[in-house]
Every structure is written in C-alpha cells, then in structure tokens.
Amino acid sequence: EKSNQENLKPHCNIGTIGHVDHGKTTLTAAITKVLEKRGLANFTSYDEIDKAPEEKARGITINAAHIGYETSKRTYAHTDCPGHADYIKNMISGASQMDGSILVVGADDGQMPQTREHLLLAKQVGIDKIVVYINKADKVDNEILELVELEVRELLCDFGFDGGNCPVIYGSALKALTGDESEIGEQSILKLLDAIDNYIPTPQRDVNGPLLMPIDNFFTVPGRGSVVVGTIKRGTMVKNSDIELLGFDQKFKSTVSDIQIFKKSYNKALAGENVGVLLRNIKIKNIQRGMLLCAPNTETLSNHFEANMYLLSKAEGGRKLPLASKYIQQIYSRTWCIPARIDLENSQILMPGDHGKVRITLFKKMVMSIGQPFTFREQGTTVATGIITKRFD
Numbered sequence: 442e443k444s445n446q447e448n449l450k451p452h453c454n455i456g457t458i459g460h461v462d463h464g465k466t467t468l469t470a471a472i473t474k475v476l477e478k479r480g481l482a483n484f485t486s487y488d489e490i491d492k493a494p495e496e497k498a499r500g501i502t503i504n505a506a507h508i509g510y511e512t513s514k515r516t517y518a519h520t521d522c523p524g525h526a527d528y529i530k531n532m533i534s535g536a537s538q539m540d541g542s543i544l545v546v547g548a549d550d551g552q553m554p555q556t557r558e559h560l561l562l563a564k565q566v567g568i569d570k571i572v573v574y575i576n577k578a579d580k581v582d583n584e585i586l587e588l589v590e591l592e593v594r595e596l597l598c599d600f601g602f603d604g605g606n607c608p609v610i611y612g613s614a615l616k617a618l619t620g621d622e623s624e625i626g627e628q629s630i631l632k633l634l635d636a637i638d639n640y641i642p643t644p645q646r647d648v649n650g651p652l653l654m655p656i657d658n659f660f661t662v663p664g665r666g667s668v669v670v671g672t673i674k675r676g677t678m679v680k681n682s683d684i685e686l687l688g689f690d691q692k693f694k695s696t697v698s699d700i701q702i703f704k705k706s707y708n709k710a711l712a713g714e715n716v717g718v719l720l721r722n723i724k725i726k727n728i729q730r731g732m733l734l735c736a737p738n739t740e741t742l743s744n745h746f747e748a749n750m751y752l753l754s755k756a757e758g759g760r761k762l763p764l765a766s767k768y769i770q771q772i773y774s775r776t777w778c779i780p781a782r783i784d785l786e787n788s789q790i791l792m793p794g795d796h797g798k799v800r801i802t803l804f805k806k807m808v809m810s811i812g813q814p815f816t817f818r819e820q821g822t823t824v825a826t827g828i829i830t831k832r833f834d
C-alpha cells in the first residue's frame with residue numbers, strides 16, 4: 442500500500458513575468474478558467490488577481506497574488522505581481538522562489554525593456570527554465586508571431602537561457618478567458634500547461650552535489666567534542682568523511698565523527714535533513730553561527746561581491762534619504778550577520794524605491810554564492826534587499 446506522501450502529486454512553483462500590459466494577469470486568470478472546467482482549479486477572476494493583498498515578506502511590502510491549481514501531473518503555486526516594482530522586489534528578495542517562469546510577450550509589441558529586465562533578474566536568481574507565451578495572437582497575423590518568436594528565442598540565448606529549445610506557444614489569453622475554444626483560445630492554454638508540465642522539472646533536493654550546510658547552532662558534548670546543528674542544503678553527509686568549516690575569515694579542516702538525527706546516530710544524511718554533527722578536533726570557541734560546513738575545497742571565502750540591490754522606499758519603511766557610496770551597515774544572509782560596506786558604481790546615488798548594481802565589502806570573509814539573497818537593516822528594520830551576482834576572489 443502506498444503512503445499518503447506517495448499519493449500526492451509533485452509540486453512546482455511558477456509565475457508570470459514580462460512587460461507591463463503584455464497580458465500576465467489575463468493569462469493567469471485564463472489558466473484558472475480553463476482548468477476549472479476540468480476540475481483542477483477554482484476560477485480566479487482578473488480583478489481578484491490584480492487586487493492581491495499586500496504581503497509582508499521579510500519586512501518588505503510586496504503586492505503579489507499566489508494562485509493554486511493543478512494539472513494531471515503536478516500541483517502549482519503561481520505568482521503574478523501587479524506592478525513592475527513588485528516583480529523586482531519579489532524576485533530580488535526571493536519572496537516566492539520560482540522553479541521556472543512563463544514569459545509573456547505581447548505579439549503587437551514584441552520584447553520590451555521590462556521583458557529584458559525580468560529575464561536578467563530570472564537568470565540572477567537561478568531560474569533556469571522559461572516557457573514563452575506569445576500573447577495577443579488575435580491582434581497580429583502569423584508572420585508577426587513568427588518574427589516575435591525568433592526575436593524572443595535570440596533574447597533568451599543572450600541572457601543565457603536555452604532559447605533554441607524552450608517551448609514557445611502562440612495564443613490569446615483574453616480569448617481563452619472569455620471562453621473561446623479555438624487554437625489560440627483555450628487550446629493555447631492547454632498547450633502552455635503541457636509545456637510547463639514537461640519542460641520545467643520538479644525541483645529536487647540535490648543529494649549528489651558537494652556537501653553544503655549552514656550552521657544554525659552549536660554546543661559541546663562533554664567527553665566527546667563540538668557538535669554543530671543545521672539543515673543540509675546540498676549533497677550527502679557521510680560519517681568519517683573529511684569536511685571544512687568556513688566563515689568569518691576562518692577555515693578549519695575536520696572530519697565527521699558522528700551524525701545525529703533526532704538523537705539517533707546515522708552513517709549518512711541527505712540534503713533537506715536537519716542534523717547534529719560531531720566534529721573531530723574543532724574547539725567550540727572556533728565555531729560561530731553562520732559558518733558553513735562543506736566538502737573540502739568546494740567553497741571559497743571572499744569579502745568582495747557585486748550585487749543587484751533594491752532600496753526600500755520610505756512608504757515601505759525604508760530610508761528617507763538616498764544611499765551613497767561608503768554606506769556601512771549590518772548585512773544579513775542565511776544564518777549570519779556582519780558589518781559590510783556598500784559602494785555604488787561611478788559614485789552614483791541610489792534613491793529609496795530604486796534598484797541598481799552595488800559593490801559589497803564584508804568586514805570578514807564569508808562564503809556567498811551567486812543568487813544568494815541578503816538584506817541590510819538599520820535599527821532593526823529592513824532598508825535594502827538584494828542578491829549576489831558576482832564574487833571577486
């Protein structure tokens with residue numbers, strides 16, 4: 442007999458991205474409409490989606506609708522944001538981590554600045570798979586659709602996506618939403634869902650990659666040694682294997698002497714599991730919350746990074762004043778915080794409510810990987826949020 446877990450469909454997080462007015466919200470509503478007919482969703486109207494409640498995600502106000510639906514294959518949580526600023530915040534803060542995205546391109550406009558900006562952000566936050574819906578097919582003829590497709594495939598390649606092979610569907614979200622059953626109406630939505638089902642892989646815990654575990658907690662077991670506690674983010678931890686402990690300018694070599702899960706010893710533990718790890722020859726005074734446990738020679742300590750950062754507006758509880766170079770504050774990421782300095786390119790300033798490229802200098806070397814989110818806080822309130830885009834060794 443199957444367990445309850447095995448009867449559940451796999452889950453996937455997706456969302457619509459693309460230029461304003463290209464039809465993202467219309468498409469989201471149309472998906473629920475078409476699936477409702479098949480008993481796989483509750484219809485959510487355009488107005489309900491666009492009236493999304495304000496969300497408090499890590500102290501940042503984001504307007505976003507999270508719509509649930511399912512296909513025969515999987516269940517989905519779908520994010521649609523009302524405005525461009527909400528997309529920026531949502532993606533930069535990692536508020537809803539998407540496993541893949543639907544890029545909506547209005548056929549009458551073709552690619553536009555926000556199409557490119559969302560693709561850049563998608564790449565930076567680690568979204569790998571994009572399915573394209575060329576919308577408003579009712580407004581143009583077939584030659585235009587083919588031209589837009591060529592242009593979008595090229596654009597995707599420019600941003601490092603697989604533009605040559607990703608599915609591209611022509612349709613009219615508005616027709617589908619108003620019950621049209623033709624090729625560009627309902628049929629296009631079914632084609633889109635099929636493409637999503639097959640092209641965007643179900644996220645899997647990476648148990649084969651190099652071991653990575655941020656340390657949440659640590660303590661001493663008298664007579665045995667130092668134990669660190671955390672959730673394995675990637676890889677498989679094996680008893681008696683060599684590991685490294687990295688962070689705060691320090692690098693220690695050690696060995697996994699014991700692995701405990703709920704007070705029982707195991708020979709190995711996989712990504713996703715919360716473990717206590719007994720470390721050989723590591724003094725408790727050398728351990729800090731926020732250090733990383735990793736496979737030897739796989740991660741690099743650095744204190745120079747480039748990032749894409751959003752400065753919260755005053756209305757969002759952010760700063761009243763713009764931010765200039767040599768700004769020093771506490772940076773928060775994963776399970777650690779330390780002082781850091783921000784510098785802006787060409788000694789520009791960043792206005793509250795704006796986003797831009799920044800240089801970050803940590804006061805101590807840490808491990809930060811591309812796509813890793815962080816925030817800056819002043820007196821306990823978040824004033825900026827961002828993602829790492831580059832590391833300088």
Ligand code: GDP
Binds near residue numbers: 460462577612613
């Ligand atoms: P968003 O800003 O990307 O969410 O775009 P919306 O979904 O709000 O759509 C913008 C406008 O385009 C609205 O007036 C829609 O009715 C219209 N629209 C959306 N899809 C289609 C379509 O397939 N055909 C036509 N002709 N208009 C559409």
Ligand code: MG
Binds near residue numbers: 465466491
């Ligand atoms: Mg919209």
